[in-house]
Amino acid sequence: MTPESSQLPRGPIIQSFRTQILERHEASRRADLHLREAILENAGYKRQTGLLIQQAKGTLRQFEFAQVVDFLSSRTVREYIRFAQHNPAPVKDDFPGAVHNIQMALRLTDALPFTSRGPEQLHKPNFFSTASKQLMSFLSSFRRFVSATPVETWDRHTAEVFLYSLKPILEIHAELKRQLYGK
Numbered sequence: 058m059t060p061e062s063s064q065l066p067r068g069p070i071i072q073s074f075r076t077q078i079l080e081r082h083e084a085s086r087r088a089d090l091h092l093r094e095a096i097l098e099n100a101g102y103k104r105q106t107g108l109l110i111q112q113a114k115g116t117l118r119q120f121e122f123a124q125v126v127d128f129l130s131s132r133t134v135r136e137y138i139r140f141a142q143h144n145p146a147p148v149k150d151d152f153p154g155a156v157h158n159i160q161m162a163l164r165l166t167d168a169l170p171f172t173s174r175g176p177e178q179l180h181k182p183n184f185f186s187t188a189s190k191q192l193m194s195f196l197s198s199f200r201r202f203v204s205a206t207p208v209e210t211w212d213r214h215t216a217e218v219f220l221y222s223l224k225p226i227l228e229i230h231a232e233l234k235r236q237l238y239g240k
Contacts, residue, residue: 101147103162104144
């Protein structure tokens with residue numbers, strides 16, 4: 058400090074800094090409130106969109122569902138559903154949760170890019186995993202079809218042909234049962 062600067066009146070400088078800091082601090086707090094509202098609103102819209110996509114997927118036939126979401130990539134559809142599943146309750150007051158999910162929420166509408174490292178498959182999926190997924194997918198499709206078209210409404214020939222086509226699954230079941238239990 059020089060002798061001249063120590064003799065300058067300090068009060069106005071102190072007051073100027075204080076005023077500027079206070080103004081910017083208050084402006085930051087107002088911006089925080091706007092940001093909080095925007096993040097919560099954004100997460101709410103993304104959750105609602107995911108829930109609608111889930112509902113459409115469960116209600117519509119596959120080709121109808123494809124028409125409904127034809128403007129979205131399959132990855133975006135999948136991520137919307139995942140977002141809704143991870144946020145089962147409305148996010149109106151869960152600011153920490155919304156902040157935690159904001160990156161994924163912004164990726165859904167391309168405000169942030171998806172991180173793409175290419176297909177991640179370190180090893181070939183094992184037989185049991187693949188078979189289980191295919192069987193669960195088949196079962197899900199069957200249940201959806203039967204709920205829309207009950208078995209009682211099928212013509213006899215169609216029912217018999219379909220029943221016969223299931224025979225290989227029963228043969229696999231019987232063979233495994235014999236091997237495991239000797240029956």
